Amino acid sequence: MRIIMKFGGTSVKDGRSIRHCANLVKKYSDNEVVVVVSAMAGVTDSLTNAAKKCYTEQSTGFIKMFVAELAKKHYDAVRDAVDEPYRSRVMEYIDRLIDELEKVLLGISYLGELTKRSEDYILSFGERLSAPILSSALLSLGVDSLALSGGDAGIITNANFGRAKPLNTSYELIKSRIEPLIKLRGCVPVVTGFIGATEDGNITTLGRGGSDLTATLIAAAIDADEVWLWKEVDGVLTADPKIVPEARLIPEISYQEAMELAHFGAKILHPRALEPLIRKKIPVRIKNTFNPDTPGTVITDSCNSKTGIVKALSLIDRVAIVNVSGAGFDFAEIMSEVFRRFAEERVNVIMISQSSSELNLSMVIDRGDLGRAMKTLTNVDGWNGNVNVSKLDDIAVVSAVGAGMAGTPGVAGRIFSALGKAGINVIMISQSCSEFNISFAVSREDGSKAVKILHDEFCLSRGVEQEIKC
Ligand code: ASP
Numbered sequence: 379m380r381i382i383m384k385f386g387g388t389s390v391k392d393g394r395s396i397r398h399c400a401n402l403v404k405k406y407s408d409n410e411v412v413v414v415v416s417a418m419a420g421v422t423d424s425l426t427n428a429a430k431k432c433y434t435e436q437s438t439g440f441i442k443m444f445v446a447e448l449a450k451k452h453y454d455a456v457r458d459a460v461d462e463p464y465r466s467r468v469m470e471y472i473d474r475l476i477d478e479l480e481k482v483l484l485g486i487s488y489l490g491e492l493t494k495r496s497e498d499y500i501l502s503f504g505e506r507l508s509a510p511i512l513s514s515a516l517l518s519l520g521v522d523s524l525a526l527s528g529g530d531a532g533i534i535t536n537a538n539f540g541r542a543k544p545l546n547t548s549y550e551l552i553k554s555r556i557e558p559l560i561k562l563r564g565c566v567p568v569v570t571g572f573i574g575a576t577e578d579g580n581i582t583t584l585g586r587g588g589s590d591l592t593a594t595l596i597a598a599a600i601d602a603d604e605v606w607l608w609k610e611v612d613g614v615l616t617a618d619p620k621i622v623p624e625a626r627l628i629p630e631i632s633y634q635e636a637m638e639l640a641h642f643g644a645k646i647l648h649p650r651a652l653e654p655l656i657r658k659k660i661p662v663r664i665k666n667t668f669n670p671d672t673p674g675t676v677i678t679d680s681c682n683s684k685t686g687i688v689k690a691l692s693l694i695d696r697v698a699i700v701n702v703s704g705a706g707f708d709f710a711e712i713m714s715e716v717f718r719r720f721a722e723e724r725v726n727v728i729m730i731s732q733s734s735s736e737l738n739l740s741m742v743i744d745r746g747d748l749g750r751a752m753k754t755l756t757n758v759d760g761w762n763g764n765v766n767v768s769k770l771d772d773i774a775v776v777s778a779v780g781a782g783m784a785g786t787p788g789v790a791g792r793i794f795s796a797l798g799k800a801g802i803n804v805i806m807i808s809q810s811c812s813e814f815n816i817s818f819a820v821s822r823e824d825g826s827k828a829v830k831i832l833h834d835e836f837c838l839s840r841g842v843e844q845e846i847k848c
């Protein structure tokens with residue numbers, strides 16, 4: 379079998395975990411395996427903060443401290459994960475990278491300027507540090523391995539720094555770079571997740587959580603049999619166990635359902651990660667690094683598995699609603715102006731609802747984008763005070779997802795009467811034509827309660843297969 383194995387940040391949180399991951403890879407190394415790895419847990423966040431701090435505070439003392447801590451974290455990991463002679467070699471490599479990072483941060487601090495491009499460059503250090511450690515851990519276990527950056531592996535993107543899109547030309551390139559390694563040399567390439575490069579060689583990132591996308595891109599390029607996403611959870615659950623402790627593992631879920639869940643806040647995988655796989659029907663397995671023998675969840679093409687009307691529930695809190703309303707204007711024109719401005723300001727629109735009287739457009743957006751959204755919609759030339767823009771802060775969006783909802787009458791009725799009985803006020807509703815998803819907005823304090831009520835209503839703690847009898 380040809381398998382792409384991706385290890386997330388928590389799976390490589392320290393040296394012992396990295397060694398454990400290397401052992402897992404070794405166990406399956408009779409197959410053709412390509413490994414994709416995230417930055418060690420917390421590193422990407424700390425790099426983001428450091429970049430911002432250098433730029434705003436211009437403190438060289440902080441930079442010294444930051445790089446020393448980062449270096450220590452990685453040295454410690456090497457000590458626990460890698461044996462000699464690979465240990466000294468990878469230590470040297472880490473030294474060089476840390477040096478480079480320090481210079482970049484000093485540059486940002488002196489210039490007082492942080493562009494999207496330099497931010498991506500800084501963020502790339504997380505994965506560029508973790509990949510050689512995992513690769514050296516494999517070498518220590520006698521598995522031939524080579525660490526590659528996303529760009530080296532052939533992932534070429536556009537120049538949309540921070541959320542770069544891989545170009546179609548990547549597929550051929552990835553194939554030509556990776557296939558010879560796994561076929562001819564029996565080597566396990568360890569590719570940095572999350573990062574790519576533009577055609578002229580600048581490092582880009584694919585958006586937070588982007589290592590999943592790195593894994594699926596490579597899988598599609600080399601026609602892998604499966605993608606395994608190693609995480610710190612057993613698989614996809616019916617709800618967030620922090621909200622519903624009796625949430626159950628879902629053994630099988632379709633691409634469509636998984637994408638709906640990912641878009642609506644369930645942190646299963648990067649929302650765009652399944653796109654490269656759909657045409658080739660390559661299945662994804664979610665497995666627990668620390669509990670490797672549980673079967674986990676399989677995400678496949680077969681969305682006709684209709685067991686369970688509602689399969690899973692997700693919650694996004696920290697969102698807000700922007701409402702655009704008025705009378706006596708061309709609604710299409712207003713809509714296009716709103717979305718053009720949102721695109722320009724990079725306001726992320728999560729959900730839309732429009733009343734059929736055409737007098738009202740409600741949009742759920744990230745709360746962090748609210749200031750920019752409101753600002754760009756005030757004093758628009760041509761609206762002449764006929765359009766009102768208002769906001770509702772402190773909102774949560776709950777989504778009920780399941781392929782079995784399509785064509786099953788009464789699901790929406792069940793959802794909203796259960797909420798009504800519990801005294802939860804629904805502020806906005808949206809159902810996509812796929813009928814795989816019903817989403818609604820409630821006040822933030824009602825969000826978790828709504829998830830619990832629906833989990834009970836659809837008996838999800840009995841397991842999805844049981845739902846029909848529920
Ligand atoms: N390290 C990146 C992040 O934390 C990418 C990833 O983990 O997938 O977002």
Ligand code: MG
Pocket residue numbers: 386387388416417422587
């Ligand atoms: Mg991460």
